[in-house]
Amino acid sequence: MAVVVTSTLVKPRALAGAPLRATQDPRCVRRLLIGIALGFLAFFLLLPLAAVFGEALRRGLGAYFAAVGDADALASVKLTLIAALISVPANVVFGVAAAWCIAKYSFRGKSLLITLIDLPFAVSPVISGLIYVLVFGAQGWLGPWLIEHNVKIIFAVPGIVLATTFVTFPFVARELIPLMQAQGSEEEYAAITLGANGWQTFWRVTLPNIKWGLLYGVILCNARAMGEFGAVSVVSGHIRGETNTMPLHVEILYNEYNFVGAFAVASLLALLALVTLVLKSIVEWRHARSHAA
Amino acid sequence: MSLLRKQHSVLPGFGLSLGFTLAYLGLIVLVPLSAAFLKTAGMSWGDFIAAVASPRVMAAYRLSFFASLAAASVNAFFGLIVAWVLVRYAFPGKRILDALVDLPFALPTAVAGIALTAIYAKNGWLGQWLEPQGVKIAFTEIGVFVALTFIGLPFVVRTLQPVLEELQPELEEAAASLGANRWQTIARVLLPELFPALLTGFALSFARALGEYGSVVFISGNMPMRTEIVPLLIITKLEQYDYRGATAIAVVMLTASFGLLLLINLIQKWSRRHHRV
Numbered sequence: 001m002a003v004v005v006t007s008t009l010v011k012p013r014a015l016a017g018a019p020l021r022a023t024q025d026p027r028c029v030r031r032l033l034i035g036i037a038l039g040f041l042a043f044f045l046l047l048p049l050a051a052v053f054g055e056a057l058r059r060g061l062g063a064y065f066a067a068v069g070d071a072d073a074l075a076s077v078k079l080t081l082i083a084a085l086i087s088v089p090a091n092v093v094f095g096v097a098a099a100w101c102i103a104k105y106s107f108r109g110k111s112l113l114i115t116l117i118d119l120p121f122a123v124s125p126v127i128s129g130l131i132y133v134l135v136f137g138a139q140g141w142l143g144p145w146l147i148e149h150n151v152k153i154i155f156a157v158p159g160i161v162l163a164t165t166f167v168t169f170p171f172v173a174r175e176l177i178p179l180m181q182a183q184g185s186e187e188e189y190a191a192i193t194l195g196a197n198g199w200q201t202f203w204r205v206t207l208p209n210i211k212w213g214l215l216y217g218v219i220l221c222n223a224r225a226m227g228e229f230g231a232v233s234v235v236s237g238h239i240r241g242e243t244n245t246m247p248l249h250v251e252i253l254y255n256e257y258n259f260v261g262a263f264a265v266a267s268l269l270a271l272l273a274l275v276t277l278v279l280k281s282i283v284e285w286r287h288a289r290s291h292a293a
Numbered sequence: 294m295s296l297l298r299k300q301h302s303v304l305p306g307f308g309l310s311l312g313f314t315l316a317y318l319g320l321i322v323l324v325p326l327s328a329a330f331l332k333t334a335g336m337s338w339g340d341f342i343a344a345v346a347s348p349r350v351m352a353a354y355r356l357s358f359f360a361s362l363a364a365a366s367v368n369a370f371f372g373l374i375v376a377w378v379l380v381r382y383a384f385p386g387k388r389i390l391d392a393l394v395d396l397p398f399a400l401p402t403a404v405a406g407i408a409l410t411a412i413y414a415k416n417g418w419l420g421q422w423l424e425p426q427g428v429k430i431a432f433t434e435i436g437v438f439v440a441l442t443f444i445g446l447p448f449v450v451r452t453l454q455p456v457l458e459e460l461q462p463e464l465e466e467a468a469a470s471l472g473a474n475r476w477q478t479i480a481r482v483l484l485p486e487l488f489p490a491l492l493t494g495f496a497l498s499f500a501r502a503l504g505e506y507g508s509v510v511f512i513s514g515n516m517p518m519r520t521e522i523v524p525l526l527i528i529t530k531l532e533q534y535d536y537r538g539a540t541a542i543a544v545v546m547l548t549a550s551f552g553l554l555l556l557i558n559l560i561q562k563w564s565r566r567h568h569r570v
Contacts, residue, residue, distance in 0.1 A: 023381075023462045025475065030382055037378040038390070040371045044443055045396050048408040051418060055411050094317045101310035113314070115558065119322055122550040124504025125402075126524040127543045130531065131325035134332055139536055141328060166321055188304055198305035220398070227401025229507035230524065234531065247403040247507070254407050254511065263411075266404040273399035280399075281392045 052270045056263035067264035075241040076249035076265070082157065083232075083245060084225040087165040091221055092214070095172025100206075103180035104188070114177065120169040128166045129234025132159055155237030160245060163231040168221045175217035176210060183209055212287040219283065223276040227269060329547065332540045344541035349517055350526060357523045360434060361502035364441035369495045372449025373487070379450070380457040394451070397444050402507025409440055410511045432514030437522060440509045441502040448501065449494030456490040489564030493557055500553040504546065 025033075057064055067073065098117060102110060120128065134140050136153040146153060153159045187209065191201040207214075229247040236243045238252065246265055253262035333341065344350075378384075379391050397405065412418045413430040420431060430436050460483070468478040506524040513520040521529075523546055530539035 023465045025381075033374055034378050034382055034384055036371070037375045041375065041390060041393065044446055045393055047412060047418070048405060048443065049396065049400075051408040051411045052404060054418075055408075090317075094314065097310040097317075098314040101307060101314055104304050105307050105311075107311070113318075115554075116318060116322070118554070119326070119551075122500060122504075122554040123326070124506065124524050124527075124543075124546055124550070126506050126527050127329070127504070127547060130527060130539060130543055131329050133531070134328040134536070134540065135325050137536075162321070166325070169321060185304060192303050192305075201304075202306075223399045227399075227404070229401060229403040233506075234528065247401045250401075250403050250407065259411075262407060266401075266407060269401045269404045273396060273401070273404075276399040277392045277395055280395065281388070 049270060052263055052266050055259060056267040058263075059260050063260050064264050064267075067258075067261040068268065070261065072241045072244070073249060073261070073265050076244045076246045077268070079157065079160070079244065080226050080246045083161050083164045084222055086161045087168055087225050088218060088221050090165055091168055091172050092218060094169070095176050095217060096214070098173045099176035099180045099210075100202075102177050103183075104185050117173050117177075118170050120166055123166075125167060125228065125230025126234060128231035129163050132162050132166070132235055136162075154235050155239070156243060159235035160232050160243065163235045164225050164228055167228050167231050168225045171221035171224065172214065172217035175213045175220075179210055179213040180206075212283055212290065216280065216283045216287070219276055219279050223273065226272060326547070329540050329543050332537065333544045336537055336541060340537070341541050344538040345545050349521070350523075350542060352518045353521050353523045353526045356434060356437065356520065357503055360437045360441055360522075361445075361499050363438050364445050364502050365495050365499035367442050368445045368449045368498045369491060372446070372494060372498075373453060373491060376450045376453035376457055380454060394447050397446050402444065402505065403511070405443055405508040406440065406511035409436070409443065409508065413439065413512065431512050432516075432520065434520060436512040436514070437509055437520060440512050441505060444505050444508050445498030445502050448498040449491065452490045452494035452497065453487060456487060460486060489560055493560050493564070496553060496557045496560065500550060500557070503553075504550060 056067075098113075101107075102114065133154055135142060136146060136159065137143055138147065138154070140154075153162070187205050188201050191205045192198075196204065226245075227247060228245075229251070232245055233248060233251070236245070236248055238244060238248060240249075240252065244252065246269055250262050250266045250269070253259075253265065336344070375394065379387065379394075410417070410431055413420045413423070413436060415421070415424050415431070417431065423430060430439060464482055464486070465478050468482045469475075473481065504524060506522075506528075509522055510525055513522065513525075515521055515525055523542065527539045527542050527546075530536075530542070
């Protein structure tokens, strides 16, 4: 806090008494605003984060590792990984296809299509689960047919994967669409003119150009896929060791007053969130650098 | 098709990529969403009103609306300060703080919910000091507001940051050279420039808060008529196998969310036009 300088101009100390530039605020205003911002973020972000780890380790490391190594906890980790491993690649393929047709061609209804792709972000997580119950549940459109053919979707793994896919649907597409629109198509034209076919053009020209944006979308998509609670809660049926993802397992343990267990599993999810933030910052930094070059 | 793609006919893959996009969008998003509306269309008007306007549901609308409004307002105020500080000032730890702003996006909502409850419950980190003073946060409306503030925090900061970064310093210098003091420059020059982004961030934060479930259910206590939010009511109806009632409330919420989405798009269109002039 000793050296407070603005981003536009580094002032030597001797000049501290010189008149302020028009874009600068007086030192006391700067200190006050930085103080308010730090206080607000510490109160609303750091404190909850500290609470997760503090509560998880309340009974010591032994209890923590026992809770993390519990069979039902490990089953929930496995299910969370399965749901993410199916829904994230599916949304990557969709995101690339959507960005390709939206950025490379002009057609009628394009802005409507972009709005529709964003739609899942406007839907409450609970409703995201509910709509799949209405389609695949026992009372739903396909319910009788599914029961007849002994296919379980709701209260089973396929329902969890579908709900996860829905809530993470826009992530990759909305990163790639503006990026590919900004990049234009000149390099692809050049590749085609030089005799490359469509797939060669995509793999050798487009993909290297969009790799940071794609990775960014994947990181955000994965974080949401592994952490989703409301939508998955509606379709899961909460069967321990079978249809419980990690966030649902946290809820069950918490409601059973097994706080160390709940916060231990929660701390794994919090670690995932921190790793996500680090990776995201690295990608942002690399992307900015590759643009500056 | 050949008419539509005449400008860019050199690149292959239009039919394949558009076809896949539309099929996937239809199967994952549009068909399931339409199920909610079609299910409700089968209800009589009286049943629908009974389901979506009973006193318990009205109390939940009120709580969800006002708690979201309060949370979005607090986020707009502090978000403006945080964005300003992150863009304009240099201080140690700034990059870490900048990255941390996205924590509510990255942290699963259930984790946020139990963490906030551990802080504000009667024997919690802060609760044990606050409750003797008569300040109850967990299991009250204030708890709902705290959770909604947490999950809406990044929206205002992240919509304001790029706009602040692109502001021309000449604008402020011109105002100052024409005799405006710093407050006048902020009120008459900076805030009008930032207003569309601030409004967008506010609306995004509000929309997210309306639908939020995971972070709220742990801290709210879920008392009917008092601390029950609308998404929780949908879950309650589902657990009672009242699919029609749950879907009817869901349709009301979907209509509100889509209205907000439309409003946000209009604000952005308006601000783009405003900037071009």
